[in-house]
Amino acid sequence: MKTLKTQVAIIGAGPSGLLLGQLLHNAGIDTLILERQPPDYVLGRIRAGVLEQGMVELLRQAGVGQRMDAEGLVHTGFELALDGRRVHIDLQALTGGKTVTIYGQTEVTRDLMAARRDAGAQTIYEAGNVIPHGMKTAEPFVTFDKDGETYRLDCDYIAGCDGFHGVARQSIPADCLKVFERVYPFGWLGILADTPPVHEELVYARHERGFALCSMRSPTRTRYYLQVPAQDKVEDWSDQRFWDELKSRLPTALAASLVTGPSIEKSIAPLRSFVVEPMQYGRMFLVGDAAHIVPPTGAKGLNLAASDVSTLFNILLKVYREGRMDLLEKYSEVCLRRVWKAERFSWWMTSMLHRFDEHDAFSQRISESELAYFLDSEAGRKTIAENYVGLPYEAIE
Numbered sequence: 437m438k439t440l441k442t443q444v445a446i447i448g449a450g451p452s453g454l455l456l457g458q459l460l461h462n463a464g465i466d467t468l469i470l471e472r473q474p475p476d477y478v479l480g481r482i483r484a485g486v487l488e489q490g491m492v493e494l495l496r497q498a499g500v501g502q503r504m505d506a507e508g509l510v511h512t513g514f515e516l517a518l519d520g521r522r523v524h525i526d527l528q529a530l531t532g533g534k535t536v537t538i539y540g541q542t543e544v545t546r547d548l549m550a551a552r553r554d555a556g557a558q559t560i561y562e563a564g565n566v567i568p569h570g571m572k573t574a575e576p577f578v579t580f581d582k583d584g585e586t587y588r589l590d591c592d593y594i595a596g597c598d599g600f601h602g603v604a605r606q607s608i609p610a611d612c613l614k615v616f617e618r619v620y621p622f623g624w625l626g627i628l629a630d631t632p633p634v635h636e637e638l639v640y641a642r643h644e645r646g647f648a649l650c651s652m653r654s655p656t657r658t659r660y661y662l663q664v665p666a667q668d669k670v671e672d673w674s675d676q677r678f679w680d681e682l683k684s685r686l687p688t689a690l691a692a693s694l695v696t697g698p699s700i701e702k703s704i705a706p707l708r709s710f711v712v713e714p715m716q717y718g719r720m721f722l723v724g725d726a727a728h729i730v731p732p733t734g735a736k737g738l739n740l741a742a743s744d745v746s747t748l749f750n751i752l753l754k755v756y757r758e759g760r761m762d763l764l765e766k767y768s769e770v771c772l773r774r775v776w777k778a779e780r781f782s783w784w785m786t787s788m789l790h791r792f793d794e795h796d797a798f799s800q801r802i803s804e805s806e807l808a809y810f811l812d813s814e815a816g817r818k819t820i821a822e823n824y825v826g827l828p829y830e831a832i833e
């Protein structure tokens with residue numbers, strides 16, 4: 437077995453692993469990233485696109501903000517459409533100047549990959565059978581296979597940035613973790629198309645036929661979503677059926693101005709709320725989707741990954757520079773305070789905007805009335821806005 441050594445072994449080269457790797461590398465802390473897939477596969481995944489201000493600032497801090505600043509679309513608000521009624525949420529006015537930036541996760545990943553390559557920091561792609569060991573000891577290590585050889589990577593700490601289906605969380609004994617989960621009885625069918633956006637801001641539409649979201653990646657590329665039954669297959673949805681259904685769920689004026697075109701990607705994502713506690717086991721830390729999942733309605737998944745990265749980075753910085761070993765045990769509790777608030781907001785947005793077939797007529801009216809109450813009051817709109825732009829990151833002291 438060949439032996440390698442690094443300070444922080446990172447499992448997974450998604451946005452969490454790459455961003456953590458970049459921040460640590462810039463701070464002079466050695467990292468090695470192990471990724472199961474080839475780079476093209478990682479870049480081919482079409483996922484999130486709304487970046488909170490905290491994440492935008494963190495990307496700038498990591499030195500990868502140039503293209504985002506040049507090409508990202510700064511949005512000062514979004515719209516809610518409720519069975520024909522349109523309500524504008526003025527993020528900037530309601531939050532004292534905060535905004536969100538539309539810049540695809542694929543582009544964030546591409547920028548981070550390029551920065552890592554330029555910095556000469558190592559990522560081993562197509563690493564098989566990655567397994568963390570000795571997490572409860574002062575000498576943890578990770579084993580993996582590459583090109584027919586087995587390697588042992590010795591390290592000080594392991595960051596499990598390997599997503600919901602990764603190995604890090606699954607390597608923690610089940611009786612050391614508490615799982616909180618809710619699976620929703622529907623999914624989101626998403627398509628990507630090279631068409632101009634139907635509206636300059638995102639539109640979240642609640643309709644008796646189900647939820648719809650009009651989103652975008654650039655002035656010429658759109659991302660639209662429809663709530664569909666959990667058991668639906670992509671093959672059930674021709675482009676034409678998708679566009680017809682989307683039009684039926686949008687206010688008339690918007691539907692009339694919708695430009696349609698061939699889809700360049702089409703997929704169905706299940707909706708799930710999931711949190712595991714604690715987010716650490718000895719010297720291994722769970723980051724991003726490895727520890728929690730939110731339904732995408734609040735645009736929080738990628739942004740939560742970024743706030744976990746910020747917390748772990750700031751703790752490790754103080755550990756290496758100031759010997760603050762006491763901070764290590766704080767990682768989970770700091771992250772979870774913010775994670776649960778984002779879980780609540782994502783659950784609330786999902787509950788308010790989707791059609792729940794199992795709801796009786798009374799529950800239906802209560803939910804309509806709750807949403808109307810929030811939208812008709814400035815305090816309610818403020819609450820939505822401050823959650824949407826992202827709650828502040830906790831300082832590590």
Ligand SMILES: Cc1cc2nc3c(=O)[nH]c(=O)nc-3n(C[C@H](O)[C@H](O)[C@H](O)COP(=O)(O)OP(=O)(O)OC[C@H]3O[C@@H](n4cnc5c(N)ncnc54)[C@H](O)[C@@H]3O)c2cc1C
Binds near residue numbers: 447736739
């Ligand atoms: C279909 C879909 C749509 C989404 N849409 C939105 C959205 O609109 N808005 C939003 O905010 N969020 C969205 N999300 C969530 C968002 O994309 C995630 O929160 C984000 O990708 C989390 O980043 P991560 O780095 O923690 O995990 P991931 O992006 O999952 O990265 C984990 C990485 O680890 C690698 N890996 C896994 N197992 C191993 C292993 N055993 N060994 C080595 N490497 C491994 C994986 O290949 C992957 O590259 C969506 C997610 C999905 C799946």
